[in-house]
Amino acid sequence: MWVYEKKLQYPVRVSKCNPMLAKFLIEQYGGADGELAAALRYLNQRYSIPDKVVGLLTDIGTEEFAHLEMIATMVYKLTKDATPDEMREAGLGDHYANHDNALFYHNAAGAPWTATYIQAKGDPIADLYEDIAAEEKARATYQWIINMSDDPDLNDGLSFLREREVVHSQRFREAVEILKEERDRKKIF
Amino acid sequence: MSTYRKSWRPYIGPNDPCPPIEIKYYETPPNLYLGYQPYGLKQFDPSTALFKGTLWPALYAPYSNPYKKKREEEE
Amino acid sequence: MANPKQMPDEFYQWMKQLQEIDFVLVELTLYLDTHPEDYDSIKQFNEFAEKGMRLRQKIEKKYGPLMQYGQSYSGYPWNWDDPPWPWQM
Ligand SMILES: [Fe+2]
Numbered sequence: 001m002w003v004y005e006k007k008l009q010y011p012v013r014v015s016k017c018n019p020m021l022a023k024f025l026i027e028q029y030g031g032a033d034g035e036l037a038a039a040l041r042y043l044n045q046r047y048s049i050p051d052k053v054v055g056l057l058t059d060i061g062t063e064e065f066a067h068l069e070m071i072a073t074m075v076y077k078l079t080k081d082a083t084p085d086e087m088r089e090a091g092l093g094d095h096y097a098n099h100d101n102a103l104f105y106h107n108a109a110g111a112p113w114t115a116t117y118i119q120a121k122g123d124p125i126a127d128l129y130e131d132i133a134a135e136e137k138a139r140a141t142y143q144w145i146i147n148m149s150d151d152p153d154l155n156d157g158l159s160f161l162r163e164r165e166v167v168h169s170q171r172f173r174e175a176v177e178i179l180k181e182e183r184d185r186k187k188i189f
Numbered sequence: 190m191s192t193y194r195k196s197w198r199p200y201i202g203p204n205d206p207c208p209p210i211e212i213k214y215y216e217t218p219p220n221l222y223l224g225y226q227p228y229g230l231k232q233f234d235p236s237t238a239l240f241k242g243t244l245w246p247a248l249y250a251p252y253s254n255p256y257k258k259k260r261e262e263e264e
Numbered sequence: 265m266a267n268p269k270q271m272p273d274e275f276y277q278w279m280k281q282l283q284e285i286d287f288v289l290v291e292l293t294l295y296l297d298t299h300p301e302d303y304d305s306i307k308q309f310n311e312f313a314e315k316g317m318r319l320r321q322k323i324e325k326k327y328g329p330l331m332q333y334g335q336s337y338s339g340y341p342w343n344w345d346d347p348p349w350p351w352q353m
Binding site: 010103139140142143146147159160162164166173177 | 210216218220221223225226235237240241242243248249250251252253257
């Protein structure tokens with residue numbers, strides 16, 4: 001089971017009310033390479049992959065939920081007291097018409113999250129290569145958002161999240177090596 | 190030591206309407222070079238590690254918008 | 265209407281310290297998932313686990329539970345749902 005902790009993984013700060021940045025950021029909430037897709041992808045792959053890498057998928061999948069909460073916190077802070085007019089001016093009129101200031105699992109262009117964003121091929125190598133690609137795509141998405149953001153506090157949190165993708169990719173690459181390893185032969189460091 | 194950012198020059202055609210971006214950049218982060226992480230790598234202290242997003246300097250590569258400076262210079 | 269209780273600076277500082285310790289533990293967890301025989305890292309992991317537990321207890325005693333389903337003790341009345349929630353901090 002999972003147990004919730006009343007604490008963010010990283011102290012998220014946002015300098016100013018800016019719904020426009022929230023519109024971009026929602027890509028990492030409900031987009032193809034976002035944190036929801038990441039969490040569900042890894043946790044779902046656990047059931048059909050060799051035991052040696054189940055721990056890693058569990059732990060990275062769980063961390064992704066912590067990242068999802070960080071993104072939600074950023075969006076919440078960027079839009080909390082934004083008026084309907086401010087939402088519309090930021091390009092969030094379509095969102096507001098359906099959701100008011102509520103968060104929703106869709107991407108920056110408003111397309112709702114779909115399970116087709118994630119794969120589960122059942123082949124351990126195919127699945128881990130998918131995971132490595134997913135981490136690189138998430139890293140790239142953070143870069144594109146940082147490129148458009150002029151909020152230093154927000155970028156601080158986004159830089160943290162981007163670096164986590166680098167570490168996750170590293171671990172998935174190591175998981176591939178574990179599965180490649182010849183049985184009975186020891187790893188040489 | 191590897192570099193974590195690479196650049197290339199896209200082809201500029203005579204009929205491209207936008208002013209050309211002469212140099213394009215892409216990131217090649219440390220996970221592409223480290224291999225299986227060795228034991229005992231140097232660590233950041235906990236406060237720095239949280240701020241940087243990793244415990245190990247060997248996995249850390251900061252990112253900033255590579256096109257920002259250029260735009261400001263032109264203005 | 266008055267704004268509900270604001271947390272003192274001390275709470276934010278302690279939470280930051282906890283985030284630091286727990287982050288080391290997250291990093292070591294993922295690392296140990298692919299390096300299960302690194303004895304020194306397991307030692308470091310256990311040391312930080314201990315540190316984290318002690319700090320968590322200190323925070324919870326003064327500011328209320330951080331976890332539930334019985335992973336933390338409750339005050340009276342039930343104070344699990346007292347603000348601030350993480351996104352409100
Ligand atoms: Fe990730």
